[in-house]
Amino acid sequence: MNPWIHLDTAQIPGGGELKLMQRGQDFSIMSGGFELMNSRLYGSEVALANLAWAKIKDSKAPRMLIGGLGMGFTLRAALAALPKDAQITVAELVPQVIAWAKGPLAHLYNGALGDRRLILRQTDVALLLADAKPPYDAILMDTDNGPDGLNREANDRLYTPGGLAILRKAVRHGGVLAVWSAGPDPAFAGRMRRAGFAVDEVRVGASPSGKGPRHIIWVGVAR
Numbered sequence: 001m002n003p004w005i006h007l008d009t010a011q012i013p014g015g016g017e018l019k020l021m022q023r024g025q026d027f028s029i030m031s032g033g034f035e036l037m038n039s040r041l042y043g044s045e046v047a048l049a050n051l052a053w054a055k056i057k058d059s060k061a062p063r064m065l066i067g068g069l070g071m072g073f074t075l076r077a078a079l080a081a082l083p084k085d086a087q088i089t090v091a092e093l094v095p096q097v098i099a100w101a102k103g104p105l106a107h108l109y110n111g112a113l114g115d116r117r118l119i120l121r122q123t124d125v126a127l128l129l130a131d132a133k134p135p136y137d138a139i140l141m142d143t144d145n146g147p148d149g150l151n152r153e154a155n156d157r158l159y160t161p162g163g164l165a166i167l168r169k170a171v172r173h174g175g176v177l178a179v180w181s182a183g184p185d186p187a188f189a190g191r192m193r194r195a196g197f198a199v200d201e202v203r204v205g206a207s208p209s210g211k212g213p214r215h216i217i218w219v220g221v222a223r
Helices: 043-056 073-081 095-102 125-130 153-157 161-170 188-194
Strands: 005-011 017-023 026-031 034-038 063-067 087-092 118-122 136-141 171-181 197-205 214-222
Touching (some): 043 073, 043 214, 073 087, 188 214
Parallel strands (some): 063 087
Antiparallel strands (some): 005 017, 017 026, 026 034
């Protein structure tokens, strides 16, 4: 088997780093020794967009906020599902992740970065949430490894009762908050409900076929 090749390292604002790795046609983004994402395992990232859109598919000119660019699979799924009058804002904190999207990972995006519906912001998603006027129809959160983040303590704060209160204010009544996680968190759905969401917990296979490791997506409709 071919070894993984280290292509680049990105510094995370506030501390930590990400590494972009390649083996043959496969790419991986690592945090320390932990794999955050892999170009072969994107089924749950696609499901994040599709599950959220299913809840708001009757919206006119929908506005969606995606926290985290990753390898672009959630963005591509959102662009494929949402109508021509939609607006999709993606907040990505790490500048080098955007550079990778325009460079060695550009083929994974298949032109998505040029879609006129996209607004790509190099910023902390928390700043956009605090200034969400009007509120979004859908907010998709994939900023870390889930509610128990690996990379930034600030990411964890988004999933506390206080952070969820901010998220609730940033999504319209009847809109949706969808949160991706690499694994279960028995307490998190309860925190979402107490913050004002009717919550479904969905287990999704990591691979495009639906097989492989199971990831968790919480889909909350704002009450």
